Amino acid sequence: xxxxxxxxxxxxxxxxxxxxxxxxxxxxxxxxxxxxxxxxxxxxxxxxxxxxxxxxxxxxxxxxxxxxxxxxxxxxxxxxxxxxxxxxxxxxxxxxxxxxxxxxxxxxxxxxxxxxxxxxxxxxxxxxxxxxxxxxxxxxxxxxxxxxxxxxxxxxxxxxxxxxxxxxxxxxxxxxxxxxxxxxxxxxxxxxxxxxxxxxxxxxxxxxxxxxxxxxxxxxxxxxxxxxxxxxxxxxxxxxxxx
Numbered sequence: 001x002x003x004x005x006x007x008x009x010x011x012x013x014x015x016x017x018x019x020x021x022x023x024x025x026x027x028x029x030x031x032x033x034x035x036x037x038x039x040x041x042x043x044x045x046x047x048x049x050x051x052x053x054x055x056x057x058x059x060x061x062x063x064x065x066x067x068x069x070x071x072x073x074x075x076x077x078x079x080x081x082x083x084x085x086x087x088x089x090x091x092x093x094x095x096x097x098x099x100x101x102x103x104x105x106x107x108x109x110x111x112x113x114x115x116x117x118x119x120x121x122x123x124x125x126x127x128x129x130x131x132x133x134x135x136x137x138x139x140x141x142x143x144x145x146x147x148x149x150x151x152x153x154x155x156x157x158x159x160x161x162x163x164x165x166x167x168x169x170x171x172x173x174x175x176x177x178x179x180x181x182x183x184x185x186x187x188x189x190x191x192x193x194x195x196x197x198x199x200x201x202x203x204x205x206x207x208x209x210x211x212x213x214x215x216x217x218x219x220x221x222x223x224x225x226x227x228x229x230x231x232x233x234x235x236x237x238x239x240x241x242x243x
Contacts, residue, residue, distance in 0.1 A: 001033050003054040008038040010121050011201045014230055018194035019063040023051040025190040026067055028235050030075035036242045040125050077187035085181055089188035095166050096192035102151040103159055103208055104199045109142045113204040160207045171217050178224050193225040
């Protein structure tokens with residue numbers, strides 16, 4: 001049996017990481033026999049990140065490589081898409097996993113109203129006397145990465161203005177359908193929906209979270225993915241039996 005090494009659930013989602021949620025959905029859709037093991041410290045993992053898939057042939061790091069592995073096993077995450085639609089799906093994946101995700105990370109880790117909540121949720125296993133010191137170093141590293149990316153160089157208003165075309169593109173794509181490319185979710189939904197859901201589920205409001213929560217079409221999409229996928233009984237059973 002293959003094992004997904006993942007961050008634990010947080011803020012009403014199956015994992016604190018959108019990439020881990022993506023991997024969970026892909027595994028569920030692939031109909032592989034799998035289980036999940038939650039980790040809090042990924043430093044010993046390849047690239048120092050999660051998710052990682054533990055297989056009989058070794059470790060597979062990164063959600064994209066996990067998707068490739070499952071595809072080689074026979075899974076098809078875009079069964080109803082034309083070649084052109086598949087190309088568009090790739091673009092939506094990149095959009096969701098780049099600026100939208102980085103902005104979500106910024107709102108979690110850097111905004112002062114959210115950071116204490118996120119810190120205590122993500123690092124509860126670190127004793128309180130040490131938690132502040134250790135997490136401040138991790139936060140500083142995250143801040144440097146966000147600045148290097150570019151999203152961390154903008155103030156909150158400018159960030160939202162930069163992301164507005166991406167949000168409008170998502171709204172336009174969802175017009176007249178439940179998921180990004182029709183009436184059943186595909187690989188693009190596995191990547192984009194967790195990011196949007198994590199923005200909407202931000203512990204304390206930000207301009208970005210309020211923008212997402214105020215959009216009926218985006219929220220209908222998040223709610224559909226939550227009801228049919230994030231809260232899917234098969235997935236919830238695997239999470240309940242985690243190691």
